[in-house]
Amino acid sequence: MVVGEAKLNFPGPPARPGGAPDFSLIEVPEPGVLPVPPLDIDAEASEPFAKGMIRVLDDAGNAVGPWADGMGSLDPAHCVQGLIDMLRMRIIDQRLLNAQRQGKSSFYLQCTGEEAIGCAFQRQLSPGDMNFPTYRQQSLLIAADYPLAALMGQIYANDCDPTEGRQLPTMHSSRDYGFFSISGNLGTQYVQAVGWAMANALSRNGQIAAGWIGDGATASNDFHSALLTASVYQPPVILNIVNNQWAISTCTAIAAGASRTYAERARGYGVPALRVDGNDYLAVAAVSRWAVERTRSGLGPVAIEWFTYRTAAHSTSDDPNAYRPRDEAAMWPLGDPVERLKAHLIGRGIWSEQQHAQKQAELFDEIVTTQKEVEQHGTFVNPRPFSPAKIFEGVYAHLPDHLRRQRQEMGY
Amino acid sequence: MVVGEAKLNFPGPPARPGGAPDFSLIEVPEPGVLPVPPLDIDAEASEPFAKGMIRVLDDAGNAVGPWADGMGSLDPAHCVQGLIDMLRMRIIDQRLLNAQRQGKSSFYLQCTGEEAIGCAFQRQLSPGDMNFPTYRQQSLLIAADYPLAALMGQIYANDCDPTEGRQLPTMHSSRDYGFFSISGNLGTQYVQAVGWAMANALSRNGQIAAGWIGDGATASNDFHSALLTASVYQPPVILNIVNNQWAISTCTAIAAGASRTYAERARGYGVPALRVDGNDYLAVAAVSRWAVERTRSGLGPVAIEWFTYRTAAHSTSDDPNAYRPRDEAAMWPLGDPVERLKAHLIGRGIWSEQQHAQKQAELFDEIVTTQKEVEQHGTFVNPRPFSPAKIFEGVYAHLPDHLRRQRQEMGY
Amino acid sequence: MPTMTMIEAIRDALDVKLADDPGVVVFGEDVGFFGGVFRCTAGLQKTHGIERVFDTPINESAIVGLGVGMAAQGMKPCVEIQFADYMYPGFDQISQEAARLRHRSNQQFTCPLVIRMPTGGGIYGGQTHSQSPEALFTHVAGLKVVVPSNPYDAKGLLIAAIEDPDPVIFLEPKRIYNGPFYGHSAGEAAGWSSRPEAQVPEGRYTVEIGKAAIRRPGSAITILAYGTMVFIAEEAVRQTGIDAEIIDLRSLLPLDHAAIVQSVEKTGRCVVIHEATRTSGFGAELAAEVQEACFWHLKAPIQRITGWDAPYPLAAEWDYFPSPQRLGRALIRAMED
Amino acid sequence: MPTMTMIEAIRDALDVKLADDPGVVVFGEDVGFFGGVFRCTAGLQKTHGIERVFDTPINESAIVGLGVGMAAQGMKPCVEIQFADYMYPGFDQISQEAARLRHRSNQQFTCPLVIRMPTGGGIYGGQTHSQSPEALFTHVAGLKVVVPSNPYDAKGLLIAAIEDPDPVIFLEPKRIYNGPFYGHSAGEAAGWSSRPEAQVPEGRYTVEIGKAAIRRPGSAITILAYGTMVFIAEEAVRQTGIDAEIIDLRSLLPLDHAAIVQSVEKTGRCVVIHEATRTSGFGAELAAEVQEACFWHLKAPIQRITGWDAPYPLAAEWDYFPSPQRLGRALIRAMED
Ligand SMILES: Cc1ncc(C[n+]2csc(CCOP(=O)(O)OP(=O)(O)O)c2C)c(N)n1
Ligand SMILES: Cc1ncc(C[n+]2csc(CCOP(=O)(O)OP(=O)(O)O)c2C)c(N)n1
């Protein structure tokens, strides 16, 4: 016990540019160790799940342990679909990043390395369920089979964009595909997901909601509001925390402080919480399925911390080499979700390098073809402007007089 | 495991008006069971303290267990002082409540039943330490020997009020007595306490800060901000939670949800936390002393849930008989802090019924005398107005032109 | 027709809509079992059940945030903020979420949410129970902002607000909850029964959002007022004998521009009154609009009678609160120009 | 004298004050190691140490709340909100705490806190990276609100803000961080080196808070502008050839009332321009003040050129952003009256 003088603590990452990546503080539990808890587990009993980490795939690509066993229904087709979803996601991200670099959009933001989370989660949902995503969950849309033209149109802010150029690229919105309109203000939608889920319960519609938040944004007030109200009213909501270790330039320790895990913080609210290897497609799928079943059965909210790593820059406005070692991503101990699932499928004999290469080429062609079509509708460098009068559409359901006067002043 | 349909939960109190008070869900651990932890205990190790309850006085009035032993230096004089502080507090509350009923002030708010918390805590602080209280911690001022005329003047909003009638009665402010200016907006000052403590650490002044919040207000965003930033920067701050079971008409379950204790919620943030019998003067004094020593030594923040009961109405604008059984207060299992300390002191032979009655009469006379003097300076029914121009004083350090013009328009 | 106080009229509006529409839910701090610190929801939980009327934790941004989510999913939440002074923690959810959702999503998601809150001073509430933040709301495109001044309008506007497809801020001037108020030194407080506007029809009716009411026709000068200030204006007219036209705006956003312009073109003079602090208060918007629209008709500058630019003081409440005398002086000044 | 961009000038002001006064601390999201998403604090942590310049969690109310506590205890925090659009979660701490502390405590506690934030659009930021919330701050008694339009003022005003005994909101028009901006269709973006106001003295100097600057003397009409709009006004004058007097307000609260009145009494005409939405924008306050103070001198109604009352759109950015052409049309209209 050191007794001294009060001095502040300033958490920082273990390594900075020029230093060697250091993940020695990250505990990576063996896969297959944690059991599948009963669906009605409470916060108290969820302690080992909130402190540990649910993992299914081992380093050799084998699916091990009780969560793997419980996934009997994750048939080969489903697994292959997961790989394809992730491949598509990755190619789309790459293409849209390039498009931004070519000046075709003003902004882009990738989810590279985190594809398993949204892809596997979405495939466990049913029509009518609603995600309240952040800007880094485009993978939910991919696995919902959202039309690619709409997704790309939003990036180019052209007339393929269902929201007609209203928002920053990546701020998608699709009621039909269970993807709530994204707000640029972090955190706000976490508690809205709880409200939506309350409406589900009150109207007995059997639907569930899923809130999404980044590790950095767990610091926002709405994280607290959401956990608190979920704990009080017990609505059918899954509160997802995507811990990708970074929030722009600040490492996750700035948001975690002395907390052991974000799942533990959620548990402090009396919400049962689990921590999961987010780079393990099978673990994500298994835990998502479990959580969806629990929630839909009226057993109350659950929080899930998905442990992953933000491989790419925060966005096209960011250069991570200014604040972390250049090769940190490559050293991430949980590996790459695409590579891990691919190895597993090949190991199971339901996939091959050849099929992989062929699928990749096919997807690439499909994506490039759509992209070219969508770009015909206008890009940032080559815009096809909407009528400026659109600015006034949808501010209210009915255009009030003062907006009519302003539209006239504008010349429309 | 019941699997069904999602349905909302609406927490409520065990009994409503007309029903029998029911405290069967409240666990009251035996006194003396929990040890005194090392000063540098971390959040993880504090689990039993956050789930249990530190108690010193048993039902017979004996001080038992390691926390009592560690209080060797709580000499008879100190104990008697504690009793006198609480007695003074209670009489003052009663007198000021009556004054409000007589129309002499617009509002009042008592701390009856919670006197031990502020009285015992304050006596462990040193000059320069700063409390960030709520409106229900007037006991801090009493135990700081704050001039009674200033305290009462604030209630009457007359010229004895150091803040010159600016705020609602009970919104005291005294820099010199370690009592931060109270805001009517709940919660806001919890994080300000953390900021103040950060300034203490940065300037190496050896001072500490203490934030205060009610159980109801733990729901506010600032509770989250404060716990989070205390966890990140580790400043010398004690974060007090006064769980008096009610927030106006809503029972504590509406703020707690499925959380087991507020101390557990704090622990989720990585801040070590303890729960304490708040109606036990010796327990409050012992834990406060421990916490002050820890904090001042640079061992980081600590959260303390003081478990108590709001015996009186929320305020003079409230009638608790509309939402809880009339005799609930009398059945509160942790008893009355004054009676319990009195019994202890009589048991130790350092106090007697006679001394008690005499002291009470003395205090009453002193308080009534001051009250009469202060009332000469004006009351609500018989005001002695300040110059209206005071409205403009202190909006800024220097009066800007537009306020000068407004003052002129007012006629000053 | 029954006579009601504002509180009873508000409660009746909620009761009617709770019965009418299963999507309506009412929640906020102390609104459930207890029925609200001002009793606006008293009895509603008993009548309509706890799933429709319930208590919340003390977190205004959570209250609004839950409301946004529920509204987006098709319900009609009508939430209470205990005092307007406590809306600030919820201002992000109000201004960036509720107000923006329809536009941002190109109408995929909407937010038919009503946020009620008691506003204004005159009740010895000090700086955190007396504020009038209406100007802040009116700067937010996507919100509607209404302020009833009597029981009839309170019920009709609240029903209209709940039926509105967009988020509505419903400000309740707490000084006149129980009766009209003609200023601190203007004699005994009167109950609502003294006023025809307290005759409140049973059942459903609406008062259109966006339409002002002429409370007193006049030809000499136009007074633009809302909430409690409508009665202060009446009293100032009584005291000065000036033939002022008193317009009760009722809705600040959208504003009844036509009614205002018509009146000022007729009178050629205009005074604006509100309780909120002066700088960037809603009076600024009114004065700016009127001078632009009625420039060639104006015979005197538009004056603003407002709360001073200081926190709302406790002891000096009546030096802060805009009095009929102060307004009267402004009317006389305007007539002299 | 070195030429600086706005960013460099802001950084220099922080550097000077960090060196001058051990009570100054700088914190916010990404401001520490990385130096801020706009690089305004780049290098400061290295120079002054992590106790003086540090990163915070993503919680704007915590950032302000910590600042209030530190300021009350005698330090001089200068905090950054990453975009003005994200100040809303902190609005309670700003408006109810920082702004009120001195008054409420009768000067026992004070709050010398500076809150910096990039404001305004024109950078393809969409609705949550483009807002101009200045009007909301100006409605809060107890705050000061400044908006520099060039590097010289940015440094001088920021030093004045840090030395001010009261809370100051310091709005940084991000469109002109790296150079003046004359409107989307007004040719190539120019760097700051083209402008004399980019000559920034080394070391400490201040620009007084509360004093406007006449950017262009003129006799025909007064344009009231601040931030980026000062350059839009310059361009409109160039395009129309109208001899307008351009006043750069620099400080919105307190406002340089005398400078404005003097100009409008001279010109008899006034146009106000800002990027924020129109209704209850700061232009309303300006128009209301000017019509009252200069009523007998006015030859035409005061016009407001502002952002439309809608969320800031991405694709239609240049239809939203007030253009020199739009301002020019208003100037011509005013001259015709
Ligand atoms: C209220 C608010 N504050 C600040 C920002 C600016 N901002 C955008 S993304 C970001 C980092 C978020 O990190 P995290 O939550 O971990 O998500 P990630 O980007 O890692 O997916 C910040 C600070 C914002 N959008 N909203
Ligand atoms: C932000 C805010 N919301 C609501 C209120 C109204 N209010 C005042 S006291 C109170 C109850 C507080 O309960 P608790 O925190 O348990 O403290 P206690 O009164 O029991 O000491 C409420 C809701 C307020 N003052 N501030």
Ligand SMILES: [Mg+2]
């Ligand atoms: Mg992150």
Ligand SMILES: [Mg+2]
């Ligand atoms: Mg309480």
